[in-house]
Amino acid sequence: MRAIGRATLALLAVIGQLAIFTGQTLSHLVRPPLYPREIGAALFQIGWSSLPVVGLTALFTGGALALQIYAGGARFSAEAVVPQIVAIGMVRELGPVLVGLMIAARVTSSIAAEIATMKVTEQIDALVTLSTDPMKYLTLPRVLAATLAMPVLVGVGDLIGILGGYLVGTGRLGFNPTTYIRNTMDFLEFHDVLSSLVKGAVFGFIAALIGCWYGMTSGRGAMGVGRATKGAVVAAAVLILAANFLLTEAFFST
Amino acid sequence: MIELTGVEKSFGDNHVLRGIDLTVERGTSLVVIGGSGTGKSVLLKCILGLIPPDRGVITVDGQDVATGDRDAFLARFGMLFQGSALFDSLPVWQNVAFRLLRGALRRPRGEAREIAIEKLRRVGLGAEVADRLPGELSGGMQKRVGLARAIAADPPIIFFDEPTAGLDPILARVINDLIREIVVDMKATAITITHDMGSVRAIADRVAMLHGGRLRWTGTRAEMDDTADPYVTQFIHGSATGPIETLR
Numbered sequence: 338m339r340a341i342g343r344a345t346l347a348l349l350a351v352i353g354q355l356a357i358f359t360g361q362t363l364s365h366l367v368r369p370p371l372y373p374r375e376i377g378a379a380l381f382q383i384g385w386s387s388l389p390v391v392g393l394t395a396l397f398t399g400g401a402l403a404l405q406i407y408a409g410g411a412r413f414s415a416e417a418v419v420p421q422i423v424a425i426g427m428v429r430e431l432g433p434v435l436v437g438l439m440i441a442a443r444v445t446s447s448i449a450a451e452i453a454t455m456k457v458t459e460q461i462d463a464l465v466t467l468s469t470d471p472m473k474y475l476t477l478p479r480v481l482a483a484t485l486a487m488p489v490l491v492g493v494g495d496l497i498g499i500l501g502g503y504l505v506g507t508g509r510l511g512f513n514p515t516t517y518i519r520n521t522m523d524f525l526e527f528h529d530v531l532s533s534l535v536k537g538a539v540f541g542f543i544a545a546l547i548g549c550w551y552g553m554t555s556g557r558g559a560m561g562v563g564r565a566t567k568g569a570v571v572a573a574a575v576l577i578l579a580a581n582f583l584l585t586e587a588f589f590s591t
Numbered sequence: 592m593i594e595l596t597g598v599e600k601s602f603g604d605n606h607v608l609r610g611i612d613l614t615v616e617r618g619t620s621l622v623v624i625g626g627s628g629t630g631k632s633v634l635l636k637c638i639l640g641l642i643p644p645d646r647g648v649i650t651v652d653g654q655d656v657a658t659g660d661r662d663a664f665l666a667r668f669g670m671l672f673q674g675s676a677l678f679d680s681l682p683v684w685q686n687v688a689f690r691l692l693r694g695a696l697r698r699p700r701g702e703a704r705e706i707a708i709e710k711l712r713r714v715g716l717g718a719e720v721a722d723r724l725p726g727e728l729s730g731g732m733q734k735r736v737g738l739a740r741a742i743a744a745d746p747p748i749i750f751f752d753e754p755t756a757g758l759d760p761i762l763a764r765v766i767n768d769l770i771r772e773i774v775v776d777m778k779a780t781a782i783t784i785t786h787d788m789g790s791v792r793a794i795a796d797r798v799a800m801l802h803g804g805r806l807r808w809t810g811t812r813a814e815m816d817d818t819a820d821p822y823v824t825q826f827i828h829g830s831a832t833g834p835i836e837t838l839r
Contacts, residue, residue, distance in 0.1 A: 370693065378680075455678075462641055463676040467690045467740075468665045 358550050365470070365477045375478035383444050383479070383545070384486030388493065390443060391436050395427070395494040398435055399501025402426055407510050419510065420520035423502030428529045429589070432495035434581050437540035440487065441573040445548040448479055449569035452552025453562040461553070476549040480542060487541025488534040495533055532588040539584060540577045547573040592617050593638060593748070593780065598647035600633055607633045608644070609804035615797075617652075617747075620774050620781040622791045624826060625801035626835060631784040632673075634801070635750050638782070639668060651748070662695055669741035673753040675733040677725035677740070684721035687711060687739045696744050710739040714769060731762045738766070742773055749774065751783040755790055767793035788827055791815070800826065802835065 365371075402423050410416045452475055455461050464471045499521060506512040548569050555565035593615040600608040607630040615621045623631050636642040638649055640656045649656040654664060677686045687707035691698045698706070708718045714735040725733055734754065741749055754770055755763035767790050774781045774794070783794050791798060792812065799809040800823050808820050815823060825833030 372693070458674050459672045459676040460678060462636070463670070463672055463678075465641055466639055466665060466668060466670045468662045468694045468696075469689070 354554075355550060358553070359546060361472055362476050362480055362546065362549070365473045366481070368473075370473075372474055372478055375474060376482055379478045379482035380486055382447075383440070383483050383541075384489060387440060387443055387486075387490055390439055391490050391494045392497050394435050394439050395432065395496075395498035396501040398431055399423060399427055399498035399503075400505040401501075402431065402498070403502035403505040403510065407506075416510075419502065419506050419512065420517045421524040423506070424499055424521045424525050425529065427498035427502070428495045428525060428533045430581075430585070432498055433491045433533050433536035433540060434578070436487070436491045436494040436537065437544065437577040437581070438574055440483070440490070440541065440544045441547075441570055441577055444483060445544045445573040446566050446570050448545060448548030449551040449555070450562055450566045452549060453555035453565040456552065456555055457557060457562060471553070476546075476553070479549055480545040483541035483545035484538050485541075487544075488537040491533055491537030491540075492530075495530075528588070532584065535588075536581060536584050539580050543576050543580060544573050547576065592652060593782070594648075594650045595634075595638070596648045598634075598637060598644045598649060600630070600637060600642065600644050606804050608637070611647070611801075611806055613799060613806060613809070615780060615782060617780050618778050620771075620783070620794055620796045621799060622783045622785060622795035622797070623799045623801060624785065624788075624791060625807075626826070627786075629801045630804055631801055632752060635670075635752060635782065635784060639670070639750070640664070666690075666696060666744065667746055668748050668750065669744065669746040670750040671734070671737045671741045671752065671754055673756050675725070675737035677733055677736055679725055682722050682724055683711070683728070683736050684708065686725060686736060687743050689740060690744050706743065707739070710743050711736070713742070713773070714739045715765075730757055731766070734758065734766055735769075738769065738773070742777065745777065746779070747777075748780045748782075749777075751781065751785075751794075753785055753787075754783060755785065755787045760789070763787060763789055764793070770794055788829075791827075 403419050406419045406422045406426075407416050410418055452461075455475070461471050464474060503514070503517055503521075506517050507514045551565040551569035551572070555561045593613075595611050595613040598608055598611040599606070611634065623634065625631050633642060637644045638651070638656065640661070643657065651664070651667065656664070678689070681689070684704050684707040685692065687710055688703040690696050691703040691706060692700065704721070708721055711718065711721060716732060716735050716739070720728065720732065720736075725736065728736065738754075741751075751770060755766055758766060770781075770783070771794050773779070781794070783790060785791060795812045797809065797811055798815045800807045802822050808818065808823050810818065815827065818824065821834050824830075825835050
C-alpha cells in the first residue's frame with residue numbers, strides 16, 4: 338500500500354514538473370527574442386530530414402493495408418472496399434499514428450540525446466552564462482518546429498500511404514486505376530483530413546516536448562544520456578498513443 | 592569586488608559548502624584549490640547564480656546575485672569551462688561571438704565575426720580555424736577557443752574552471768601563461784579552480800583552499816609556499832600521507 342502511495346506521489350510530481358515545463362516553453366512564444374535561425378534549423382532537421390523515413394513507412398503500410406483488406410474482405414465478398422478503407426485507415430488512424438511513432442523514434446531520441454549531452458558537457462550552463470535562456474534557445478525552437486512540421490509530414494504520409502495502397506491495388510489486386518482514385522476521393526471527407534492534421538500537430542508537440550524534457554532533466558554521464566534517450570522515446574510513444582485515443586474520441590465519437 | 596557571506600549548499604545529505612566567507616578584490620586573481628568533490632565548481636556556479644545557495648549572501652560589485660537584472664549581471668562575466676563546453680553545431684567563430692550575436696551586446700554579424708577572429712588571434716589561433724566545427728579541433732585548441740569565448744565581450748570578471756584539465760604539461764603551461772597574460776592585460780578580476788599547482792603558481796595573486804565544504808586557508812601565493820598548514824602543504828606537495836584522507 339505504501340509502495341503504491343509512493344509511486345502515485347512520484348507520478349504526480351512528474352506530471353506537475355512536466356506541466357510547469359510545458360507552461361514555461363509556451364510562455365517563451367510571447368516573450369522575445371525568438372531565435373528564427375534555430376527554428377529554421379529545427380524545421381529542417383525535424384521536417385525535411387524526416388521525409389524519407391516517413392515516406393517509406395507510409396508506402397509499405399499502405400501497400401500492406403490494401404493486401405489485408407482485400408484478403409479480409411474476400412471472406413464476405415467485400416473486396417471492392419479496398420480503396421475506401423485504405424484511405425480512411427491511412428488518413429484517420431495509421432498515417433498520424435505511424436508518422437508520430439516514427440518521429441518519436443527519430444526526433445524525440447535525437448533531441449533527448451543532444452540536450453542531455455549538452456547538459457552533461459556543461460553546454461547548458463555555458464548558454465546561461467552567455468545570457469541565453471536554454472528554454473528559449475533549445476526547447477521552444479524544437480517544440481515549435483515539430484508542431485508546425487508534423488501536420489505536413491502526416492499529410493505527406495497520408496498521401497504516400499494511399500499511393501502504396503493504389504500501387505498494390507492496381508498492380509496486384511486488379512483494381513481499375515481510375516475507379517480506385519475516384520473511390521478514394523469520393524469517400525474521404527474534410528473532417529477526416531482535418532483530424533489527421535490536428536493529430537499530427539499534437540503528436541509533434543508531444544514528441545519534441547518530451548525529448549526536451551528528458552534531455553533537460555537527464556542524469557550525469559553516458560548512463561544519464563542513455564536513460565534520458567530511452568525514457569524519452571518510450572514516454573513519447575505512449576503519450577502519442579494515448580493522445581491518439583483521446584483525439585479519435587473527440588473527432589469521431591457518435 | 593565579489594563577496595560571499597555564510598554561503599551554504601547541500602545536495603540531499605551531501606553538505607557541499609558549509610558557510611563560506613570569501614572576498615575577492617577587484618583586479619585580483621584568486622585561485623581556489625582543494626581535492627575533488629570539495630565544492631569548488633559548486634562555489635563558482637553559486638556566484639554565477641547557476642545554482643542557488645541554500646543560505647548566505649553573494650554580491651558582485653554590491654549587487655546581490657539573487658536579485659536584479661540577470662542579463663546585465665551575467666554580461667559582466669566570462670567563463671572557461673572545464674571541458675570547454677563549446678557548442679558542437681556552431682562553427683568556431685560563432686562559438687566565440689555567441690554573446691555578440693544575440694541579446695543586449697548584439698553586434699552586426701560581420702563585426703561580430705571580426706571580433707571573434709581578433710580574440711582567436713589573441714589566444715594564439717589563426718583565422719583559418721574560424722569556420723571549423725569544434726569537433727575538428729584538438730583538446731588544446733578547444734581550450735583556446737573556450738578562452739577566446741570567455742573574453743569575447745571584454746568582461747571585467749572571468750572564471751576558469753580547471754583550465755588545464757586533460758592537457759599535457761607543456762600545453763598546460765602555455766594555457767596558464769596565456770590566462771595570466773589576459774587577466775593582467777584586461778585588469779580583470781579572476782577566479783580559477785584547479786588541482787594543477789602549475790596553474791596556481793602561474794595565475795594566482797591569492798590562493799584559497801577548500802576542504803570539507805569549508806574555506807580552510809587563504810593567503811598570497813608567497814604565503815602559500817611558507818604556510819605550516821598541514822592541509823595546504825599536503826595538497827601542494829601531492830603527498831598521500833597527511834590530514835587529507837585519500838581512498839587507498
